[in-house]
Amino acid sequence: MAKDELPRLFERFYQARGAEGGTGIGLSLVKAFVELHKGEVHAESEEGKGVTIVVSLPDSQPGYDPAKDVEEKPKAEAGLIDDNYVATNISAKESAERITNAEDFDHDRPLVLIIDDNNGMRTYLRSILKDKYNISEAANGKEGLEKARREVPKLVICDVMMPVMDGLEFTRQLKADTATCHIPVILLTARSLTEQREEGYGTGADSYLTKPFSGSVLLARIDNLLRSRFTLRSIFSGSTEEKEEEKSLNTLDQTFIGRLREVMQKNMGDSEYSVERLGADVGLSRVQLYRKVKALTGQTPVELLRKARLEKAKKLLLKTERSVAEIAYEVGFTSPSYFNKCFKDEFGMSPGESR
Template structure:
């Protein structure tokens, strides 16, 4: 796991001018990594021929091998056969979806067994797609592309102003580990956004998981590190306060009210996020 980005430090002691500027990477230029799990070598080779030009591919013969690969590599989507020795696709999908560290990974089941019961079981666990063999190559590729596009859409919407105040628009599955995680993150920020001393360490402590896991999960679901998530939330709350003030709000007072120690830094970050100065909402 990579070390915490330097911009995360902006959340440790409140938001101040001394904080490092946030540098974002264009993830759209990076190929997604797919894990193909199937005990049939010829099927893996066929799938590889369909996907090798668009994605980075990892392979496993069964669920046991797949779990070892998932522990060592970042995987963006899993394509798995249903019936396999040692650990089948149903058990693999269950373990992936029950583990907070991996529950965000989309899962596509491939099977030669046309069973409505198995299909219901897979969807109840949280599998994203269930496709029967033999399958149309183009439909297979479209479904993978659509799943990954939907995941990127979650991240893009979370990065947009005002969305942080309501994650119901993201379409996360109710009672899923991903939804519970984001609900908890939102709840904590709603409680503590005004406290300048409420930084990254306190947030991670209250989330109840390791810093590595919380950062990994935030990156996967929101497409940003913890510190950026916290900063964006505070900026969104600042904009709400300015809008509610209807011209009477003081920028410095609002900056302090949402946990920024430096009004000038608040103004700089506000301009970066919203494309306008906070003074456009205020007399001061």
């Protein structure tokens, strides 16, 4: 290694000229660990012969109390990351065990899936996101695709170059699946070639970041993508605005919304019709259905089904002379009083006042 490169060797993300592979994180972590132990680290190199990394550690630590090890052990085992991004390595499998399929899992903290074969990069990304998002991890595109289909995250951050399945193929398959085609994808790459960017966007990727990148840039990019996700205001009114909104969706999402509307209209009179049956009828699991419907409409499947029943009830009230109770039962409500409450909450007036 040339001597003029040595001073930057321990900078995060720095890679020497001609370096193959890696992310430039390893030696910055080494430096962080050494400094935590009040030590020093430097590099010596003779070009063409190799590089020597020299670590010097004191034989004792001033003020060190062995008793504190007992208190600190649970933190280390949990893989928590301090402000210097030093962490116990957490495997993708261990990360998976933290993910629950509870429907409200991402209510306050959206689920972000990180896909990267480099454990150090996953650790770094996790340290950036952990305060604001729930995190799931995968070590390659194939594993990531399985997780995306099972967990349906709000957003995916995916490396381009990976074994088994690379980021481009992952994105292509994710965007071709009805359950996941709405999920935004940020691709990460160590290259900035225009051709590769074009190929990435061609697979359906929503954004591209070139390594190295800052944590603030990544967070801003995620925030912009999530805020810009289009949410349908209604899928049952039949208005011109509704039809125009649906046109902005991709083809798979338009087909999904059409199928969802058809199934709900067909079964809304059945008071026993459940979210599980709705999911089965549209070909999605309960979690897939919940998160996709929430992403597209801002409502849960239960809320959407109730809205569909109320929209139909409103039309029946205007077009027929049937009683409020009869209409309530026809659209799947088992209690006229509960129907009256829901109707007033939705439209700001009682069923009788709407006639």
